[in-house]
Amino acid sequence: MNEAGVPDKSPDERLAERALRAARDTRLLRVGSGARRDTAAAFTALFGAARAVVVADPRTFAAAGSDIADSLRAGAIRSDPPILLGGDGTPADVHAHYEFVEELAERLSRTDAIPVAVGSGTINDLVKLAAHQQDRPYLVVATAASMDGYTAYGASITYQGSKQTFACPAPRGVVADLEVIAAAPRGMNASGYADLFAKVAAGGDWMVADALGDEPIVPDIWQTVQSRLRTWLGTPEQIERGEPEALRRLVHGLMLSGFAMQAAQSSRPASGAEHQFSHLWDMQRHPTHHGHHRDGGGAAASHGFQVGIGTLASLALYKYLLAQEVLLPGRDDVERAVRDWPTWEAVLEEIDERFEEEALRTVARREMEAKYVPPAALRAQLLRLREMWPDLRARLARHLYDLADAREALRAAGCPDEPEQIGLSRSHLRASYHQAYYIRRRFTVLDLAVRTGHMEPALDHLFGPDGPWPPM
Numbered sequence: 001m002n003e004a005g006v007p008d009k010s011p012d013e014r015l016a017e018r019a020l021r022a023a024r025d026t027r028l029l030r031v032g033s034g035a036r037r038d039t040a041a042a043f044t045a046l047f048g049a050a051r052a053v054v055v056a057d058p059r060t061f062a063a064a065g066s067d068i069a070d071s072l073r074a075g076a077i078r079s080d081p082p083i084l085l086g087g088d089g090t091p092a093d094v095h096a097h098y099e100f101v102e103e104l105a106e107r108l109s110r111t112d113a114i115p116v117a118v119g120s121g122t123i124n125d126l127v128k129l130a131a132h133q134q135d136r137p138y139l140v141v142a143t144a145a146s147m148d149g150y151t152a153y154g155a156s157i158t159y160q161g162s163k164q165t166f167a168c169p170a171p172r173g174v175v176a177d178l179e180v181i182a183a184a185p186r187g188m189n190a191s192g193y194a195d196l197f198a199k200v201a202a203g204g205d206w207m208v209a210d211a212l213g214d215e216p217i218v219p220d221i222w223q224t225v226q227s228r229l230r231t232w233l234g235t236p237e238q239i240e241r242g243e244p245e246a247l248r249r250l251v252h253g254l255m256l257s258g259f260a261m262q263a264a265q266s267s268r269p270a271s272g273a274e275h276q277f278s279h280l281w282d283m284q285r286h287p288t289h290h291g292h293h294r295d296g297g298g299a300a301a302s303h304g305f306q307v308g309i310g311t312l313a314s315l316a317l318y319k320y321l322l323a324q325e326v327l328l329p330g331r332d333d334v335e336r337a338v339r340d341w342p343t344w345e346a347v348l349e350e351i352d353e354r355f356e357e358e359a360l361r362t363v364a365r366r367e368m369e370a371k372y373v374p375p376a377a378l379r380a381q382l383l384r385l386r387e388m389w390p391d392l393r394a395r396l397a398r399h400l401y402d403l404a405d406a407r408e409a410l411r412a413a414g415c416p417d418e419p420e421q422i423g424l425s426r427s428h429l430r431a432s433y434h435q436a437y438y439i440r441r442r443f444t445v446l447d448l449a450v451r452t453g454h455m456e457p458a459l460d461h462l463f464g465p466d467g468p469w470p471p472m
């Protein structure tokens with residue numbers, strides 16, 4: 001308590017307040033047990049006397065939506081009847097697919113009500129885009145701590161056969177009820193834990209990009225994601241058991257990651273090579289697929305579980321590189337790397353060899369064109385890296401988790417820690433290192449390994465008898 005008799009704010013609440021001031025779209029975050037019953041207060045704080053409409057699916061309506069409708073009624077907020085997606089007698093099979101956006105946008109066009117989305121990844125993305133199309137803000141009540149996309153701008157929606165990110169603002173406000181989240185379907189909060197764990201590897205990638213002058217770190221935004229990350233990740237077994245305090249920390253970590261992306265106008269603060277692995281597997285699994293499971297359930301592994309394996313892949317490569325003198329002064333390492341650097345024509349040939357799907361080749365060509373550098377620029381960059389490697393290596397070693405500790409934490413939270421658990425063979429994982437490098441222009445540990453000529457030796461080690469993924 002402070003002198004005015006108001007309870008002191010927790011470090012997470014103070015960090016959230018600061019991050020909200022820097023966030024582009026979101027103005028309010030309420031996290032607490034039973035918070036769904038106070039949705040009316042959050043709605044009024046954001047939208048005054050506006051009309052509201054709850055948007056849910058049958059499961060999330062039962063879990064929280066009906067209590068939220070009660071709260072709005074008790075708060076004397078004028079409300080439309082709830083919109084239940086997939087609730088018209090068909091099985092509750094709502095996907096992040098454009099046809100649901102169209103349906104929802106059409107229903108919103110008949111009212112001036114502000115949507116209150118009740119759900120997780122799919123419902124949030126559908127409402128995010130449909131509300132934007134109707135030129136309206138929205139409020140989301142999170143029903144699982146399953147990923148950091150609640151507070152990210154942009155919606156990931158399958159359109160004309162491929163998953164696309166549509167530009168649209170993040171929600172104006174977020175309510176997260178820890179009672180509802182604790183009761184989420186099995187695996188959803190574990191998925192969120194893995195998506196938060198990814199910030200360890202993503203932070204390492206940003207440190208590398210910063211050191212090489214590719215993308216400078218913005219200190220405030222870095223702090224938002226990284227300053228309390230080890231605390232948020234520190235009790236994985238409590239996530240598995242659904243304990244409210246651990247879920248409260250997880251929710252803050254995920255929401256703050258979204259605020260950081262809003263402030264940066266980029267996913268860089270929350271996403272690096274580990275997310276490139278996951279995007280690659282999405283594209284390979286469903287090059288022309290219509291359904292997409294963003295946060296759990298269904299046939300494909302959740303976003304978080306894929307990102308968790310991607311994080312281990314990234315940390316394993318870091319571990320190898322940190323054990324090396326990446327570029328030794330006094331040897332001809334830099335000149336050798338420059339000699340081995342492929343011509344642009346050779347890059348195009350390698351893309352054709354590495355990818356079977358034309359759709360992925362197109363992505364790879366576009367992204368590589370954005371990050372390919374001529375040999376002289378590579379030489380300058382490697383000379384700079386050689387200079388700073390001792391310092392960068394020490395800082396990375398302090399920042400990153402050891403691979404064994406990361407595996408143990410993921411396992412304790414109920415996440416997969418072997419590629420086979422998400423349907424990937426070891427040879428597929430090995431090939432993914434090369435492919436993930438191609439599909440995104442962002443500078444990551446993959447670029448560090450390729451540019452210094454260490455990728456192939458690293459993979460020989462990682463998939464050899466003494467590596468984390470020996471031949472089975």
Ligand SMILES: [Zn+2]
Nearest residue numbers: 147148195307
């Ligand atoms: Zn993610």
